[in-house]
Amino acid sequence: MEEKVIICKELTKSFGDFYAVNKISFDVNKGEIFGFLGANGAGKTTAMRMLCGLSFPTSGEATVAGFNVYKQQDSIKKNIGYMSQKFSLYENLTVLENISFFGGVYGVRKKEIKERSEELIQTLGLQNETKKLVGELPLGWKQKLAFSVAIFHKPKIVFLDEPTGGVDPLTRRQFWDMIYKAADEGITVFVTTHYMDEAEYCNRISIMVDGRVEALDSPGKLKERFSADSMDEVFYKLARGAKRGE
Amino acid sequence: MNSVTLQNIKKTYDKGNVLAVDDVSFEVKEGELFGLIGPDGAGKTSIFRILTTLLLADSGSASVAGFDVVKDYRAIRNSVGYMPGKFSLYQDLTIRENLQFFATVFGTTVEANYDLIKDIYEQIKPFNNRRAGKLSGGMKQKLALCCALIHKPNVLLLDEPTTGVDVVSRREFWEMLKKLKMQGITILVSTPYMDEASLCERIALIQNGKIMSVDTPDKIIGSYPVDLYAVKSENIYKLLVDLRAYGEVASCYAFGEFLHVTMKEGSGAEQIEKYASGKGHQHVVANKIEPGIEDSFIRLMSVRDATKS
Numbered sequence: 001m002e003e004k005v006i007i008c009k010e011l012t013k014s015f016g017d018f019y020a021v022n023k024i025s026f027d028v029n030k031g032e033i034f035g036f037l038g039a040n041g042a043g044k045t046t047a048m049r050m051l052c053g054l055s056f057p058t059s060g061e062a063t064v065a066g067f068n069v070y071k072q073q074d075s076i077k078k079n080i081g082y083m084s085q086k087f088s089l090y091e092n093l094t095v096l097e098n099i100s101f102f103g104g105v106y107g108v109r110k111k112e113i114k115e116r117s118e119e120l121i122q123t124l125g126l127q128n129e130t131k132k133l134v135g136e137l138p139l140g141w142k143q144k145l146a147f148s149v150a151i152f153h154k155p156k157i158v159f160l161d162e163p164t165g166g167v168d169p170l171t172r173r174q175f176w177d178m179i180y181k182a183a184d185e186g187i188t189v190f191v192t193t194h195y196m197d198e199a200e201y202c203n204r205i206s207i208m209v210d211g212r213v214e215a216l217d218s219p220g221k222l223k224e225r226f227s228a229d230s231m232d233e234v235f236y237k238l239a240r241g242a243k244r245g246e
Numbered sequence: 247m248n249s250v251t252l253q254n255i256k257k258t259y260d261k262g263n264v265l266a267v268d269d270v271s272f273e274v275k276e277g278e279l280f281g282l283i284g285p286d287g288a289g290k291t292s293i294f295r296i297l298t299t300l301l302l303a304d305s306g307s308a309s310v311a312g313f314d315v316v317k318d319y320r321a322i323r324n325s326v327g328y329m330p331g332k333f334s335l336y337q338d339l340t341i342r343e344n345l346q347f348f349a350t351v352f353g354t355t356v357e358a359n360y361d362l363i364k365d366i367y368e369q370i371k372p373f374n375n376r377r378a379g380k381l382s383g384g385m386k387q388k389l390a391l392c393c394a395l396i397h398k399p400n401v402l403l404l405d406e407p408t409t410g411v412d413v414v415s416r417r418e419f420w421e422m423l424k425k426l427k428m429q430g431i432t433i434l435v436s437t438p439y440m441d442e443a444s445l446c447e448r449i450a451l452i453q454n455g456k457i458m459s460v461d462t463p464d465k466i467i468g469s470y471p472v473d474l475y476a477v478k479s480e481n482i483y484k485l486l487v488d489l490r491a492y493g494e495v496a497s498c499y500a501f502g503e504f505l506h507v508t509m510k511e512g513s514g515a516e517q518i519e520k521y522a523s524g525k526g527h528q529h530v531v532a533n534k535i536e537p538g539i540e541d542s543f544i545r546l547m548s549v550r551d552a553t554k555s
Contacts, residue, residue, distance in 0.1 A: 038412075039412040039413075039414060039415075040382065040383045040384065040410075040411065040412045040415070041382060041383075138287060139285075139286050139287050140285075165409075165410065166285060166286035166409065166438050167285055167286065168284070168285035168286075168288075168453065168543075168547065169285070169440060169540050169543050169544050169547075170499075170544050170547050170548065171285075173499045173500055173544075176500055177486070177500075180483040180486070180500075183483075184483060194410065194411075194412065194413075195439075196413065197441075197501060197502040197540075200502040200503040201482075201500055201502075219503060220503070230502070231502075232413060232441075235412075235413050235414075236413050236414060236417065239412060239413065239414045240414045242414070
């Protein structure tokens with residue numbers, strides 16, 4: 001039996017009579033790259049906030065890294081990593097300061113922070129930039145650094161909210177190389193994206209439409225089921241019926 | 247005749263320390279749908295701001311609809327429709343109020359050029375009394391396009407109109423652009439999405455402030471100098487690592503469900519299959535394929551990086 005890192009059963013969040021997330025159920029396996037897709041306003045962000053322990057569900061059940069989303073939000077936060085296109089690092093701290101700040105917040109020991117940050121700087125090729133403010137780095141480097149910081153405390157799961165938006169195609173690939181490597185090392189990756197070619201890199205994909213998970217499978221099987229050549233086509237066929245916008 | 251021309255345009259920020267636009271020249275012909283394709287930070291928005299007379303270039307010259315961007319800035323503002331990358335309409339005015347406001351500012355009425363906006367406006371008309379700030383992403387985009395068209399401009403300048411918008415709205419938007427083009431409006435549109443390049447008649451690929459190539463999408467793809475192979479096996483990540491370690495491989499990167507691979511001279515699909523099978527990969531498939539714009543972009547970027555270092 002594969003180890004489940006996220007278990008979601010009929011998870012629901014409503015605001016008054018509006019069901020932002022409407023009874024979604026799915027499991028995510030350890031080490032899996034799980035693509036979480038949906039049209040604007042489908043409910044992705046609301047669902048992700050519940051799974052990250054940032055907002056309480058209205059009903060339903062979910063555990064993340066073995067912790068309950070109602071009762072153990074703090075433990076969830078300690079055991080996950082998070083990065084988004086919008087919020088990632090402190091722009092007015094240097095590269096090294098950001099690493100030690102986030103390492104410290106997540107309780108990594110000082111000695112370990114020092115050793116691992118040196119290693120990380122080597123891998124990213126940022127040796128000459130360690131004392132630069134993060135705000136001065138090109139977008140692509142920022143995003144690669146933000147991802148490395150998000151997994152610095154070796155979380156069980158990392159949540160990535162549109163991590164590659166606006167990044168050039170070469171850097172986008174380098175970023176995915178890092179995601180593959182993290183998954184290979186056993187970190188579960190939960191990722192949203194607007195690039196449909198990136199959906200193909202995921203082991204499995206769920207597609208949300210109007211608050212519900214309308215499809216969940218491997219990219220290959222989804223294409224077969226919707227007789228489509230690409231994920232773009234699958235997404236289009238599912239989402240064009242959506243009633244609500246952002 | 248050209249509707250937009252740029253000649254050796256250069257723009258720096260921060261007292262010359264940041265080079266945003268580096269000697270850029272290209273032309274957009276009258277009635278053309280032209281795409282400026284590149285990632286964030288490539289210099290696209292600076293170019294749009296120079297063309298809309300909101301920013302002065304350090305050097306070089308540019309004209310829009312026959313007017314010089316410096317000398318004739320007032321005339322340009324009346325002949326172009328501009329949709330900035332950031333939603334810039336009045337959030338606390340309704341759809342109808344925004345339209346009327348922009349019509350008045352340009353000395354016209356909503357009715358005067360109704361033909362031009364009809365198809366787009368009627369999709370959002372049921373929400374006429376809703377404030378712009380409360381609209382969905384797709385609806386905001388449609389309203390912004392209507393406001394940019396209200397004074398019947400000769401040239402439309404659209405700065406990343408589809409960024410962050412989902413696949414369905416993106417397709418609808420490009421359909422609208424095609425229709426506008428048929429009415430004779432020249433359109434310069436920027437996008438970070440490489441797959442949108444094929445929807446333009448001609449494109450410029452831009453990276454780090456430099457134009458890498460200007461041509462029709464077909465010709466850019468046609469000038470891809472080597473054979474490209476799409477390869478896959480059961481374990482795509484292991485295959486990526488293995489192929490990169492293979493001496494005959496020139497480049498290898500993930501592309502949708504496949505890896506895109508180029509080989510050193512004299513090697514082809516057979517070598518890839520043989521090597522991968524030898525490494526224990528199951529169900530190896532390697533086929534020669536037509537490259538896409540994204541492949542061309544990556545190749546042009548890599549070539550530049552290589553000549554720089």
